[in-house]
Amino acid sequence: MLINSDMMDFSVYPKRFELDDGIEVFVRPMRPDDRDRLFAFFRHLPHKDRRFFKHDVSQREVITNWCENLDYDRVLPILAILKEEDGRERVVADATLHTERHGWSTHVAEVRLTIHKMFRRKGLGKIMLREIYDRAMMRGVAKVQAMVRADNEGAIKLLRRLGFRKEAIFRKHAMDINGRKHDVVIFFNDVGALWKKMEDLNIDYDFFVMP
Template sequence: MQMRSEQPATEKTRYIIRYAEARDAAELSELRVRIDGETEHMDREAGEALIDERGFAELIEADRSSPVRLFLVAEADDRLVGYARCEAGSLRRFAHRAEFGVCVLRDYWGCGIGSSLLRAVLEWADAGETIAKIQLSVVATNESAIRLYRKYGFEIEGVLRNDRIHADGRFYDTVLMGRFRDRASLAGR
């Protein structure tokens, strides 16, 4: 599957979605810290669970060499502005299930980048034979993300009450969502 799609111009910008490459590692390390610091929607605060350039290079290589892992980046204005990862479980009982995560710089919210990354991940997963379910978690206050996920067939599977604490000292719920590929399409494989 070839992945390099140019997206139509929006009022804000043009962008492309492509596979992550080793040359992206340093920029991804900086991007992750920046995005984590821009919003409470991410699981981490800026600088937590830091992945350095070498760590990203290793992750990209592992993802590129696996049929059940995917690492995509969004590029706009000659720089990376977002990314998405999807990784299936290594245990046989859970090999059909993949975890998904996506993030986009705040300046590029509303440009369709998150939707394009999600669509690309779903196309990749649906084209393969292994992944039947994609799951994710999202803070309950991120209503726009929840609407987006529902639009693409994700359903709420549960809520973890008072699961996280934000900078304001308050507790917030985490929503667990999943999308199971149509059983009929699986039976035909």
């Protein structure tokens, strides 16, 4: 098990947030003992959401492998947790920040985000994306990318609200269950520029309000 990141302060977790409907959730990095919780989360996702993952998350081995080989410097998974009345924890959102350690894109990170169906449209997507974005800033990432299907209006609206801009379109890049191909849009957010602006203005990132 390799959990690492010298550059980041993890003592701030778990962080408590209130969703738009008043429900309380806790946000923290994924731990090795999250395996069953994460598996249950993916199992309850709509089939159409699962189809666009790069990995087959219906396979327990896939999740086991993630949990046993956590390496925050390569992939930082942040979870939103709901605490049940009996004390059990339930995963309601999963966001990941993917970075390259070598090569020409070490300054670029990719974000992936999934919210439990019952917890959508309550502001959780915004919370998770902000959290990932803050972590990217701390890591010194200059550019955060997100890939979404061109017809995923909800995700596109969310990304735009948080300052992401369209960078490229991959034509017919995603295939649905009927074999139909869909365009995929690459969005990006220029963390470097934002970081520099805050440094120039001497603003603490914790108090920065995204556009």
